[in-house]
Amino acid sequence: MEDKHYQMQLLEKIENTRLKMYRLALCSNTTREEVLNVSSELDKLLNQYQLYKNKENMY
Structure with missing residues (x-):
């Protein structure tokens, strides 16, 4: 059960990081x-x- 919890946390972090990338891509002043x-x-x-x-x- 602990492994599934770890997997879900990892997938959530991956999704949040992908969203960060999309937001950066939409910003014109991104470095x-x-x-x-x-x-x-x-x-x-x-x-x-x-x-x-x-x-x-x-x-």
Whole structure:
């Protein structure tokens, strides 16, 4: 049950980070650094999720 809770939290964080990216894309005064920071954050979350799914598939 704890694993499912972790998975749901991770998916929620991924969705929130994607929404941040969309908002940044709509802003005309977004800096390159802001985009790179959010992109990096999204990459980390997606990697965490992939590791979680790989671990889940091992069992």
